[in-house]
Each structure stands twice: as structure tokens, then as C-alpha cells.
Amino acid sequence: MVYIAIIGFGNIGSGVAELLSANSAKVADALGDTVELKYILDINVPVGSPYEKYFIKDFSVIENDPEVRIVVETIGGAGAAYEFTRRSLLKGKSVVTSNKELVATHGAELVSIARDTNSNYLFEASVGGGIPVLRPLAQCLQANEIEEVYGILNGTTNYILTKMRSDGIRFEEALKQAQEKGYAEPNPESDISGKDTARKICILAAMAFGRLLDPDKIPVKGIQSVTLDEVLEAEKQGGSVKLIGRAAKLPDGQIGISVEPVTVSRDNLLSDVNDVFNGIVVRGNAVGEVLFYGRGAGKLPTASAVIADVIDAAKHFHARKRIYFEDGRNDAVGELPVWGNTINS
Amino acid sequence: MVYIAIIGFGNIGSGVAELLSANSAKVADALGDTVELKYILDINVPVGSPYEKYFIKDFSVIENDPEVRIVVETIGGAGAAYEFTRRSLLKGKSVVTSNKELVATHGAELVSIARDTNSNYLFEASVGGGIPVLRPLAQCLQANEIEEVYGILNGTTNYILTKMRSDGIRFEEALKQAQEKGYAEPNPESDISGKDTARKICILAAMAFGRLLDPDKIPVKGIQSVTLDEVLEAEKQGGSVKLIGRAAKLPDGQIGISVEPVTVSRDNLLSDVNDVFNGIVVRGNAVGEVLFYGRGAGKLPTASAVIADVIDAAKHFHARKRIYFEDGRNDAVGELPVWGNTINS
Numbered sequence: 001m002v003y004i005a006i007i008g009f010g011n012i013g014s015g016v017a018e019l020l021s022a023n024s025a026k027v028a029d030a031l032g033d034t035v036e037l038k039y040i041l042d043i044n045v046p047v048g049s050p051y052e053k054y055f056i057k058d059f060s061v062i063e064n065d066p067e068v069r070i071v072v073e074t075i076g077g078a079g080a081a082y083e084f085t086r087r088s089l090l091k092g093k094s095v096v097t098s099n100k101e102l103v104a105t106h107g108a109e110l111v112s113i114a115r116d117t118n119s120n121y122l123f124e125a126s127v128g129g130g131i132p133v134l135r136p137l138a139q140c141l142q143a144n145e146i147e148e149v150y151g152i153l154n155g156t157t158n159y160i161l162t163k164m165r166s167d168g169i170r171f172e173e174a175l176k177q178a179q180e181k182g183y184a185e186p187n188p189e190s191d192i193s194g195k196d197t198a199r200k201i202c203i204l205a206a207m208a209f210g211r212l213l214d215p216d217k218i219p220v221k222g223i224q225s226v227t228l229d230e231v232l233e234a235e236k237q238g239g240s241v242k243l244i245g246r247a248a249k250l251p252d253g254q255i256g257i258s259v260e261p262v263t264v265s266r267d268n269l270l271s272d273v274n275d276v277f278n279g280i281v282v283r284g285n286a287v288g289e290v291l292f293y294g295r296g297a298g299k300l301p302t303a304s305a306v307i308a309d310v311i312d313a314a315k316h317f318h319a320r321k322r323i324y325f326e327d328g329r330n331d332a333v334g335e336l337p338v339w340g341n342t343i344n345s
Numbered sequence: 346m347v348y349i350a351i352i353g354f355g356n357i358g359s360g361v362a363e364l365l366s367a368n369s370a371k372v373a374d375a376l377g378d379t380v381e382l383k384y385i386l387d388i389n390v391p392v393g394s395p396y397e398k399y400f401i402k403d404f405s406v407i408e409n410d411p412e413v414r415i416v417v418e419t420i421g422g423a424g425a426a427y428e429f430t431r432r433s434l435l436k437g438k439s440v441v442t443s444n445k446e447l448v449a450t451h452g453a454e455l456v457s458i459a460r461d462t463n464s465n466y467l468f469e470a471s472v473g474g475g476i477p478v479l480r481p482l483a484q485c486l487q488a489n490e491i492e493e494v495y496g497i498l499n500g501t502t503n504y505i506l507t508k509m510r511s512d513g514i515r516f517e518e519a520l521k522q523a524q525e526k527g528y529a530e531p532n533p534e535s536d537i538s539g540k541d542t543a544r545k546i547c548i549l550a551a552m553a554f555g556r557l558l559d560p561d562k563i564p565v566k567g568i569q570s571v572t573l574d575e576v577l578e579a580e581k582q583g584g585s586v587k588l589i590g591r592a593a594k595l596p597d598g599q600i601g602i603s604v605e606p607v608t609v610s611r612d613n614l615l616s617d618v619n620d621v622f623n624g625i626v627v628r629g630n631a632v633g634e635v636l637f638y639g640r641g642a643g644k645l646p647t648a649s650a651v652i653a654d655v656i657d658a659a660k661h662f663h664a665r666k667r668i669y670f671e672d673g674r675n676d677a678v679g680e681l682p683v684w685g686n687t688i689n690s
């Protein structure tokens with residue numbers, strides 16, 4: 001039996017608990033052992049919930065329970081999540097997360113602690129939700145020099161841009177519809193400003209190139225100022241406006257990263273990645289371009305990536321070399337070359 | 346130092362040698378050790394080749410050299426390749442291959458021998474060339490019950506169907522162009538008859554559902570009889586004719602598998618997978634549909650998948666539970682339900 005604790009019981013955290021239970025036979029078969037939930041840490045105890053008995057409010061209970069070897073961090077943000085992740089790793093517990101903000105800001109320190117304490121910090125779910133991308137990048141493409149990674153990394157903005165085109169409506173109206181459908185937060189700033197995409201492309205670049213740059217220092221343009229005219233003009237010219245995060249290793253050794261709305265021509269599959277879907281392209285020097293596509297967010301897709309990491313952590317309690325990168329927060333950000341005709345900016 | 350032998354020095358085998366040398370720094374970094382070529386087994390020694398010194402003609406040299414712990418089988422077919430793979434695994438050597446014919450026919454026996462001798466039989470390159478798909482399916486999606494796998498698995502037939510549509514030409518003319526470009530073999534039978542796709546969908550189904558069915562017993566329809574009229578009619582109705590391999594776990598526990606040309610409607614990304622590219626969709630009960638896309642064949646893309654498996658084998662000399670399935674060659678093949686409106690047959 002492998003005991004886990006879930007810290008933060010919001011949308012993703014509760015999805016992890018539910019999916020663990022719904023697919024328990026599949027999980028047990030994949031692991032050759034059962035995964036048992038032991039604690040849920042959250043301020044709010046949902047009265048009457050089937051999970052009520054697991055709830056605790058004191059993190060040190062988890063920290064000091066040697067039976068708990070894997071902590072699922074679904075608190076979000078870089079406050080308590082950072083402290084609890086650090087303390088878990090320092091105790092030699094592996095931590096699995098979907099928290100892109102924490103990985104993008106403190107990831108280099110956290111993977112370094114994990115290495116020191118022979119544990120693992122795993123975060124497949126932090127980019128592309130349930131779409132397998134970080135592990136295939138690190139593992140299946142490891143015989144390649146990675147040249148470039150780019151894609152549609154935020155479902156909210158992609159939904160808005162898709163709606164503007166299909167319904168011929170302005171940004172403000174499309175945002176309102178996205179909020180009504182629950183695809184955009186009441187405060188949508190981190191999505192529409194491009195900040196969420198910036199975090200994700202920094203994580204992808206760290207996995208591809210070995211250094212984690214500061215997402216606050218890279219050039220980021222959101223979609224607030226994309227006009228309906230621009231969207232319709234792009235369509236007339238045979239393309240689609242997409243918010244693209246892009247990172248490349250430059251000849252001088254610097255990493256170039258940017259986030260901006262770009263017109264993607266129709267011969268690139270990303271132009272057909274619509275609604276809340278994500279698409280991520282990796283270009284390696286041997287394989288050429290490969291694309292990973294699917295639901296980039298959502299409770300169960302994201303939980304499925306979290307649980308795959310839990311199984312991986314339970315199979316390998318020693319630190320994995322390939323999930324590692326250096327701190328590049330003080331690195332200068334290189335300037336990306338202008339794109340050719342695959343994607344015209 | 347990890348010593349390997351390459352058996353069969355054709356297009357893929359020589360690609361493995363070349364890529365190992367070209368990307369040696371990347372490979373050494375990923376593995377934390379160097380991969381050294383020790384032998385090449387082939388009947389033809391290419392005089393003057395930089396690899397001349399590695400050539401041998403007697404397999405037992407490899408078999409009896411304990412220093413060689415990984416054998417790369419790129420002979421193809423199910424004759425000598427089968428014998429040498431068996432003998433390698435029985436000696437506890439791991440075998441890595443791109444040989445879909447061998448995996449599809451004797452894979453269940455070979456993964457079983459690998460399990461018994463605590464070695465690995467790895468074949469990511471046998472489906473989708475360089476596209477990561479088998480490992481993400483087995484690993485990143487392991488928290489999902491897999492419901493269905495389908496896709497465009499053969500680049501030659503996809504090139505022919507793409508050309509028929511784009512140039513308005515008949516099958517015979519498009520095949521001739523594919524042969525001139527080297528995308529189709531002088532004897533294209535196994536591609537155009539759907540046999541190659543059948544082998545690949547059987548391998549995918551084995552990874553997804555745990556049983557390897559006999560590719561000769563599943564219903565297979567190739568593209569020989571697809572007419573230009575059908576291709577143009579599909580386009581008029583907003584779709585594309587694609588050769589689709591498809592497998593699903595049926596409610597009665599049987600596995601349904603088929604290969605046939607299908608009209609894929611434009612709202613499915615597979616309709617935009619053109620030329621020699623492959624696209625593989627996996628549907629899990631939590632993640633929904635995810636798609637993997639890229640070059641499904643070719644010397645360097647395929648070699649990059651082979652070398653990723655070599656690195657994996659070198660990191661884990663013990664048998665991996667997840668690369669395992671039962672022999673289902675005597676299983677009845679279930680009948681797939683007719684497709685809904687995502688893909689109309």
C-alpha cells in the first residue's frame with residue numbers, strides 16, 4: 001500500500017480523490033500495488049463529503065508521518081504551496097503537482113532539493129493539463145537536441161479567440177461568454193494577459209533546455225488588444241490568431257522565450273486547435289516536429305496527469321535525473337528570430 | 346560505458362549508428378554514461394564505411410559477449426529477427442526494435458521472455474516512427490481506462506490519399522508519384538493493403554488493452570479501391586478520406602479492431618494530418634481525447650525513438666512491468682460499433 005496526502009482540496013485536488021477511487025483497479029494494475037488516501041489538508045472541511053474523515057488542518061501531521069511518501073500539492077499559488085512542498089521534499093517525500101505558478105517560480109530550487117533528498121518533484125499536470133508532454137519531451141525525445149518548443153498553452157484565451165472568429169464578436173463579448181461557461185475566471189487577468197502561458201512556456205523550456213527562466217522577465221503580450229478586425233483579417237488570409245508561447249535555444253547559448261498573439265497559417269495544425277484545447281509542438285533535430293494535443297485543463301484530465309505522476313513516484317522512490325534543471329532566473333532572455341512562413345507573426 | 350550491437354544495417358540501423366554519433370553529447374547527458382557501438386551484424390559489409398570495423402557475420406559473437414547488454418534489432422521481418430531477438434532476451438540482454446512485423450506477430454512471447462529473464466523488449470519506434478505514443482500511453486495515461494485508440498498509422502497511404510485530393514489524380518498515378526519520391530516501396534503491397542496499419546493498431550491495442558490480437562485475423566481494407574470520385578465527394582462534404590486503424594475495448598470484454606478507409610470530418614484534427622505524417626488519437630475515461638502527431642517514418646525520426654529506448658533500457662536493466670501484454674492470437678475479434686459524427690464511415 002502506498003499512502004498519499006492531498007494538500008488543497010479545490011477543483012483539481014477533489015478530482016484526484018475522485019479519480020483515484022473511480023479508476024482504482026486501473027491504478028492498482030499499473031502500479032502493482034494500491035494507492036491509499038490518508039490525509040486531505042484544507043481549511044474548509046466539506047461537511048457530509050465522503051472524504052470528511054481524511055481532513056486535517058495541520059500540515060505537520062503529514063510532514064511527520066513516515067507512512068506518507070507522496071504528497072499531492074493542489075493548493076496553487078506560490079505561498080503555502082511553496083512552504084509545504086519544500087518541507088515535504090526535505091523529509092524525503094515525493095511531491096506531485098499541477099501548480100504551474102510554483103513550478104515556474106521556485107521549480108529550480110524544488111527539483112534541486114528533491115535531488116538532494118533522493119525524492120521526486122513531478123509536475124506533468126502543470127503544462128497542458130492531461131496531455132502527456134513533459135515526460136515524452138524528457139524521455140521519448142531524449143536522443144534529440146531540442147531546437148524549439150511552441151504552442152497554444154492556455155485554453156481560456158484559445159476559447160475566446162475561437163469564439164471571436166466563429167461568432168464574429170469582440171474580445172469583451174467573447175470573454176463574457178467564456179466566463180458564463182466557466183472557462184474563464186471572474187478575474188481572468190492571468191489568462192488573458194498571457195501570464196499563465198508565460199509560466200507554462202518557461203516550464204517547457206526548462207525541460208527542453210535545462211534552465212528555468214523567470215516568467216516575469218520574458219516578453220509577454222496578452223490578447224486584450226486583439227481586435228475583431230485582426231481576427232477576421234487573419235481568417236481571410238487563411239490563418240487563425242492564436243496566443244503562442246514559444247521558446248528556442250539560440251546559437252549563442254541563450255534561451256529565447258516569448259508569448260504573443262500570432263497569426264498561424266492554415267498549413268500548421270495549431271491553426272485548427274480550437275476552443276479550450278491545447279496543442280504543443282516540439283522540434284527535435286532528429287524527429288522534426290511532433291505535436292501533442294488535447295484538453296489543456298479541467299478537473300479529470302488534469303487529475304489523470306497528477307495520478308500518473310503519483311504512480312511514477314511510487315514506482316521510483318529514488319530521484320530521477322531527467323526531471324532536473326538549473327536556476328536561470330538571472331539569465332538574460334535571448335531574442336527569438338522572426339518566424340518563417342509556417343507561422344507568420 | 347554501455348555497449349550495444351546493431352543487427353541489420355539498412356536504413357534504420359544505419360540511422361541509429363549515425364544519430365548515436367551525431368547526438369552523442371545529448372545521449373551521454375540523458376543517460377549519465379556513454380553508449381558505445383561494439384558490433385554491427387549484417388551480411389553486407391559496406392567497404393570504406395566509417396563503421397567497417399564493427400561488422401561481424403556471426404550472431405553468436407554478440408550472444409556470447411556479456412559486455413553487450415542491449416541489442417538493437419533493425420533487420421525487419423519475423424525470420425532471423427525473431428531468432429536473434431529470442432536468443433538475445435534469453436541471455437538477459439535487452440532488445441530495442443522498430444520492427445512492427447515482429448512485435449505484431451511474436452510480441453507477446455518476446456515480452457514474456459523479457460519478463461522471465463529480467464530484461465526488456467522495447468519497441469516505441471514500431472508505431473508512429475519518431476512520435477512518442479506507446480510510452481505516453483503506458484505511462485502518462487496510466488490513470489485512465491483506455492476506451493479507444495485510432496489514427497493514421499501509415500505515411501505511404503496517407504501521402505497517396507493526400508495527393509489524390511490535392512492534385513485530383515487517381516490512385517495509380519498517386520502511387521507512382523509516391524514511389525518516385527521514395528515514399529512507397531517498389532512493392533507497396535503491405536502498405537496499400539492496410540497490412541502495415543493492421544500490425545500497428547494491433548500493437549497499440551496490446552499496449553492499451555493488454556492483449557495482442559493476430560493482425561491476420563482482423564478485418565482489413567486497404568486503399569487500392571478508393572476512387573478519385575470518393576475522395577472528391579468526401580472533400581465536398583467537408584471531410585477527407587483517411588486510412589484509419591481503430592481499436593476499442595468492447596463492453597463484453599472483447600477487443601474490436603479494424604482497418605479501413607474512412608471519411609474523417611473536418612472538425613476532427615486527423616482530417617488535417619496530411620502527406621507522410623501520422624496522427625494517433627487515444628481516448629481515456631478521464632483525459633478525453635489526446636492526439637500525437639508527427640513523422641511516422643523516416644531514418645532519423647525512427648532512429649531517435651530507437652535510441653530513446655536504448656537509453657531507457659540502459660537506465661533500467663530490470664524488466665518493466667508496464668511493457669507487457671498477453672497472447673491474444675486465438676481471441677475472437679469483436680465488432681466495433683459504427684462511428685458517430687466525429688468520424689463518419
